[in-house]
Amino acid sequence: MQEQTAILEFKGVTVRSASSQISGISQINFSLGRGEIAVIGLEEGREHIPLAPLAQGLLAPDSGCVSFQGVDWADMNASRQSVERGRIRRVFEHYGWVTNLDVMENLCLAECHHTRRTMDEVMQEVRGLAGRFGLEDIPEARPTRVHGMVLRKLEWVRALVGTPSLIILERPLFGAPKADAPKLMEAVCEASRRGVAVLWLTEDERVIECRNLGAVRRFRMDGEKLVAVSNGRESDG
Amino acid sequence: MSFIASIGQGAINLYHRIRWIVSISAAILQLAFRPSSWTKPVRMVLTRQIVFTGYDAIGFVAVVALLAGISVVVQAQVWMGRLGQSELLGPLLVTVIVREVGPLLVNFIVIGRSATAMAAELAGMKVRHEVEVLDSQGLDPLVFLVMPRAISMALSVFGLAMLFVVFSFGSGYLCGAFLGTGPGDPGIFARSVVRGVSSYDFYNILAKTLIPGLLTGVIAANEGLSVEGVATDIPQAVTRTVVRATLAVLVVSVIVSVLTYI
Numbered sequence: 001m002q003e004q005t006a007i008l009e010f011k012g013v014t015v016r017s018a019s020s021q022i023s024g025i026s027q028i029n030f031s032l033g034r035g036e037i038a039v040i041g042l043e044e045g046r047e048h049i050p051l052a053p054l055a056q057g058l059l060a061p062d063s064g065c066v067s068f069q070g071v072d073w074a075d076m077n078a079s080r081q082s083v084e085r086g087r088i089r090r091v092f093e094h095y096g097w098v099t100n101l102d103v104m105e106n107l108c109l110a111e112c113h114h115t116r117r118t119m120d121e122v123m124q125e126v127r128g129l130a131g132r133f134g135l136e137d138i139p140e141a142r143p144t145r146v147h148g149m150v151l152r153k154l155e156w157v158r159a160l161v162g163t164p165s166l167i168i169l170e171r172p173l174f175g176a177p178k179a180d181a182p183k184l185m186e187a188v189c190e191a192s193r194r195g196v197a198v199l200w201l202t203e204d205e206r207v208i209e210c211r212n213l214g215a216v217r218r219f220r221m222d223g224e225k226l227v228a229v230s231n232g233r234e235s236d237g
Numbered sequence: 238m239s240f241i242a243s244i245g246q247g248a249i250n251l252y253h254r255i256r257w258i259v260s261i262s263a264a265i266l267q268l269a270f271r272p273s274s275w276t277k278p279v280r281m282v283l284t285r286q287i288v289f290t291g292y293d294a295i296g297f298v299a300v301v302a303l304l305a306g307i308s309v310v311v312q313a314q315v316w317m318g319r320l321g322q323s324e325l326l327g328p329l330l331v332t333v334i335v336r337e338v339g340p341l342l343v344n345f346i347v348i349g350r351s352a353t354a355m356a357a358e359l360a361g362m363k364v365r366h367e368v369e370v371l372d373s374q375g376l377d378p379l380v381f382l383v384m385p386r387a388i389s390m391a392l393s394v395f396g397l398a399m400l401f402v403v404f405s406f407g408s409g410y411l412c413g414a415f416l417g418t419g420p421g422d423p424g425i426f427a428r429s430v431v432r433g434v435s436s437y438d439f440y441n442i443l444a445k446t447l448i449p450g451l452l453t454g455v456i457a458a459n460e461g462l463s464v465e466g467v468a469t470d471i472p473q474a475v476t477r478t479v480v481r482a483t484l485a486v487l488v489v490s491v492i493v494s495v496l497t498y499i
Contacts, residue, residue: 021466056373078377086375098367100358105278110374112277113381119277 005070006031007166007197008055012064015050023048026224028064030217032166037188037198041208041220041229042171047093049221052168055199056088057081069165086114089159093170093201096155097143104138107154111162122161129157133183152176156184160191167191169200173207181206189213258485262455265384274380283385290351291393298346298397302404305342309333310409314418327429334405335438336494340445343398344486347390347450348479352457355386356478359461360471368462378462387454394450398442406430437497444493449486456482 009031017024023046032038042049053059054066057073065072068084076084089110090096097106108122123138130138133153139146146154152175159167167188173181185207188198192213200207208218218229238246268274275283310330317326359382362368368378410426460474460481 053369053373058369058372082372082375082377082380084375085373088373088375090373092370092373095365096370098362098370099365100362105281109278109371109376113279113374113376114276 004033006033006067007036007069008032008199009067009070010051010054010064011067013054013061013066014063015054015059016062021048022050022059024224025049025051025221025226028226030219030226030228032197032199032217034165034195034197035192037192037200037213037216039200039202039208039210039213039216039218040226041218042201042203043221044203046221049201051199051201052090052093052170055166055168056085056090083114086110087165088168089161089164089166090168091155091159091170091172093174097151099142099144102140102142103146103151103154104140106143107138107158107161110158115162117162125161126157129160129187130154132187133157133180148175149177153180156187160187163194164196166197166199169198169202171202171204172200173202173204185210185213254481258452258455258459261379261383261459262387262451264379265387265451265455268380268384269388274384278376279381279385282381283389286386286389287393289354290347290389291396294346294350294393294397295400297350298343298401299404301342301346302339302401303408305334305338305401306405306408306410307412309338310406311413311416311418314409314413318418324429326426327431327433329433330406330409330430331433331438335402335434336441336445336498337490339401339405340394340398340442340449341486341490343394343401343446344449344453344490345483347394347397348453348482348486351390351393352453352478352482353475355390355454355457356461356475357471359458360464360474361468363462363464364466364468364471366466382462383455383458386458387451390454390457391447391450394453395443395446398446402442441493441497444497445490448493449482449489452485452489453482456485 010028013028014026015022015024028051030038040051050059054061055068057066057068057076060074065074067073068088071084073081097103098109101109104123104126107126108119111117111122112119127138130136130153133156135150135153135157138154139150143151152172156172159169159172169188172184176184181204188200189212192198202208207213208220220227220229313326313329313333317323317329362382368382371378371381410423414421457478460478464470464474
């Protein structure tokens with residue numbers, strides 16, 4: 001049987017810390033197939049670990065390579081990179097909004113840009129997903145005028161809209177009500193069952209320890225290294 | 238570094254800057270002619286920019302055109318009448334208003350009103366990491382941010398220049414008629430202006446509006462997006478935009494005039 005191409009693959013990836021915006025990482029190896037979830041436990045307070053920008057080809061590693069759907073980001077031209085990034089959704093560690101667009105435009109932006117779906121169709125899906133997280137109305141204002149907690153949940157909505165190949169969640173529970181964490185986990189499990197690969201970066205023990213997430217591979221950042229965690233034991237990732 | 242070396246280094250830097258701006262402009266034109274670039278969100282940005290740069294500026298451009306029309310057209314009418322050369326009124330007005338003053342003033346208005354705002358807006362987006370947010374969603378900043386802004390600026394400058402010409406001739410004629418210095422009959426005035434227009438004037442106004450408009454948009458976007466994560470750099474980016482776009486407009490205007498009429 002032909003081996004299935006990994007959705008995301010890190011091979012010996014090293015990034016040296018070049019600024020306050022990037023924490024260094026060293027010799028990261030892991031791959032993520034269709035429908036798999038990788039949970040990476042982060043040390044509390046350690047920010048700017050560049051796994052998400054590397055996974056999206058927004059940051060070139062100092063050594064090693066990152067492939068998306070079997071192709072190294074470095075081998076794609078700018079136009080191909082944009083198309084491939086259109087198959088990835090991301091919840092940002094910090095602020096992830098475009099302030100000169102209103103909230104609904106932000107939510108529909110990627111889907112309307114990369115697909116032929118109408119705005120109404122996408123808005124309908126957005127409203128349905130928002131309802132799952134207890135948001136009955138989508139604010140009509142620009143993001144700067146919306147409460148951070150609402151924005152955080154709307155970032156979850158944006159990550160789940162459409163049919164992405166990969167969802168990257170960078171500390172998605174930061175700033176969100178604890179009571180909503182199970183709803184996000186359930187939505188992520190559903191996406192994974194549809195074949196979406198999920199990379200979940202978190203320092204929340206509930207997620208790291210959660211046994212209901214399905215096909216999960218667990219890792220932990222130990223300094224600059226990624227360590228695989230299985231049945232309570234740790235080994236080099 | 239010696240004086241000569243610093244001049245040489247400055248010339249090399251200027252050459253690289255011009256080559257960079259021309260390359261981006263060429264890339265934008267190439268993208269603009271590709272239908273797949275014009276997705277719904279990109280069309281939305283283009284529409285908003287045309288409204289902001291073109292439509293919202295009509296009032297201000299109209300006022301400037303009225304005032305320019307009164308001062309230039311009335312003076313031309315008076316002096317041509319005194320010299321007994323009233324038949325040269327049309328060609329003179331076309332030379333002054335259509336070929337030079339109209340396009341230049343409109344370009345300067347757009348630089349002051351819109352290019353500065355554009356540079357500040359894009360610099361703010363860069364500082365707040367919003368460009369990365371767009372990029373991470375597969376929206377190429379060149380396609381989503383720069384292309385619609387530069388194209389809208391070129392189209393707006395052209396449209397506003399046409400309005401400027403109409404308003405300034407209209408106000409000049411009306412003021413001349415009111416003061417008794419003009420030809421009186423609007424038909425005579427219109428015919429003398431039309432006689433002064435040649436086919437070169439059409440290419441001239443196209444070149445003096447579309448090219449500088451595009452360059453102004455590219456320069457503003459380039460300066461805005463060159464800011465590296467510090468909000469205090471935004472005013473400097475705006476200042477550089479005004480200086481460089483003004484220079485670009487003047488240089489293009491001189492080159493087009495030389496190529497068209499000499």
